Amino acid sequence: MIVRVILVVFFSLLFGFAIGLSIGFFIFTLILKNSNVFGAKIARDDPRSSNLVIIAKEDRIQHRDDVFDYHITNGMRELLSNPGYHEMMSRSVKNPDNDQVTHI
Amino acid sequence: MATLCRNCGNPLVYDPETRRIVCDACGSSFAAEQIEAYGKAFEEGNAPRPVDPVTGEPVSSSAVQEFFECNVYTCSSCGGEIFLSGTEASTTCIYCGSPSVIFSRISKEKRPDFILPFQVTKQQATEIIRQRFSNGMFVPNEFKNLQVDSIRGIYIPYWLIDVYHAESAIVSGETGSGDSSHRHYYARTGRMKMNNLLVEASMELNDSSSRLLEPYDLRMLRPFDEEYMLGFYSDASDITFGELRRIADQRASDLFKWEVFKRINISSCRLEKSQSATLIDKDLKYALLPVWFVTTLYEGKPHTILVNGQTGKLVCAVPWNKKKFKGMVALVGSIIGILAALLFTIIGLIFTSGFAFGGFGVATVLTSMIPLIAPVLVITGAFSLIGFIFYKNVTRQIELTQAEDTFNFTKKRQG
Structure with a gap:
């Protein structure tokens, strides 16, 4: 019983931290992109003027x-x-x- | 060439806020047309007729109008060159701080047809940079407290061209989804005419940086008048016809592709094959457009921050505070990790409860947790991949800000 609980907790922590860190990395790279990059969007040529x-x-x-x-x-x-x-x-x-x- | 205040004799500068030529010393203010008319009247009455430097013959006024004079200053310490119009004198090299900036020569540059005067003042540009940096969560304090005294207003040369583009292309796109998805192929042939396409004309300024500064509102273009350049630096066109054709063809092809994709309106559109011909109308128009430049060194690397002098659009990417970033990822990742671990523990215990008589080895527990492993791997992989794409995007933009050519461009025009 104890072995089962220890193993389940061990794998849960492993999977939990894998998911947690990947979500954390995603969230903060998204924030980083908005925080440290300015004016990176290229203005597209106006298609109305292309005829x-x-x-x-x-x-x-x-x-x-x-x-x-x-x-x-x-x-x-x-x-x-x-x-x-x-x-x-x-x-x-x-x-x-x-x-x-x-x-x- | 000298444009001095007629009231006190001090140098005049162009003020983007009032859009007038002002004297900082006595506060006098003049319209650009007033200064030009005054200068013309002076020339007609007093100035000697211009002569050809080779033949000594008098030259027509139209030939004189093809060029305008500017003073070139050189820093004897670092070799940077400055192009200045009017009486503005350069006394300190901002890049290396050396006071050994000396007048080098008078240069005759091609006279532009148009100029887009600065509409964002130095103070406004400084405020834009400060405000945007102070809002950045991971912007290092060195950038938040950046000394922007070294801000320079530079007129960048552009060609405004009319382009005729003819293209024949094969485009593909998908219908359906999953196993029933099918890729179809479409042939499209078309022509288009683009008017006043902007092509940045300085080979030294990084193309990607100048492209990001767009759009400009070209309705605000004015016939070229040197008075607008008072107090600012400028650069001259040195682009070749080959480069002009390459840029025009690329811009026109991009727009053609985008328009065709939009009209076909099918998912996962991509260009399979194409052939094009791009012609540029002979009626080229030469214009100077305004940009504020700030150059700073961070961790030994130069960074150039650009602000569109008309719209105030900020273009740059600054390094991030790595300690703070790692700390935040670890903190939030751990909180989410603990919550996820609690959830998985409960689910895991329920899943493994049926194996009470089957032993509790690693293999048994892992087998019973299989329904959990697959979603965990998918979620972890997806978030890590998207995060990595964002990360690469940020580093690529920072490399652009650190680009040596942009930095050297500014360095050559320091004052």
Whole structure:
């Protein structure tokens, strides 16, 4: 009887402290994150200003590399042949990568 | 270049609170436009016409407007460089404390198109830092009692760019849950135009730090006027087109991905494959945006604290009081541990009571406590894992605050 109680108490203490310390660690790392880190949230670019236009979409396509490549290649071809892209191309910066940015 | 008070002859500085140019000596206050008009009238009447330093020929006023002059000071002790506009003179090096700061040269820097004047004063920035640190449970006393006399207002160079982004992507997401969950694949092709995307233009300032300082309210941008720089430091753009393209492409791709995920609206979304083309409009706009910097040494390591000069957003992560942290984890962990142990003892005794005639060895007791072991392991593992993720997050942010490039950036602009 005494052996049973001692063993049960021993294992209960073992499990209890494992849970207690892990919960304690969780609570105080959460507090630490809020206490010592300031302004860590990156402001996302405003999606309202992006004016995203989806020009092609297909749902539940097959999980195969050639199918993926087909959609990506066709999609890019369509995008790059768009008049808007050509107009933007004529107005875009074409300076070499090593040049320092300055007014053009 | 000299901007002196017309009433007493002392240097003028820009006051973010009143948004006017003020003289600390006699208390005179002027609107920026007033100073500019006064300066122009003086130049038209007295100043010699500018000449090209190479040919000696007079140059047009539009060419002169492409640049503005600033004084560069160098610390002969540590080599730090300071860019100052107006008559502000630097006498002490705040980083090394040396008084051997000497005028080095007049530098011609690219004239920005816009400037976002400081709206948070030095006192307000100091108060923000003090208040936030004093509320931090594990912020060491050295930071709570931080001497923020060394706070510097620096105008950071940014490019405002218009970006055209075209992307074709394969995205996947899950439907159902558990054994019935299924991953589906979606193809999306789209284009978008982003206006006035901010790209920080100093190669020396850590990109991650400057990104965290955003957002800025760009509606408050003003046409560039040197008077706004009185009393502040500044930096010049040294970013390359390659870097500008890389940042623009990354920002646009991130936004495209986020928007596509939102529109597909399915769980566990991830990008499988994509191809993109990003074009940057030639009409680049150059702007200076305000940031307060405080640099301090803690346990031999430099830490840089940043405050957005417009919104007052504080960006930094400070080391924690390790003794206090360990003590709190041990104390609260022990209390929860004892309570859990009491509960487990009661449950354990009930579970093992049926084994009264089967012996009471370790194996028997453990077997009878099996229903307890599984939840204990799951709970312990889950809390430890989440705690570890938080812990890594904090250490990563502290490394960013300790980043040498941010510290060196400030050091070069000390005054």
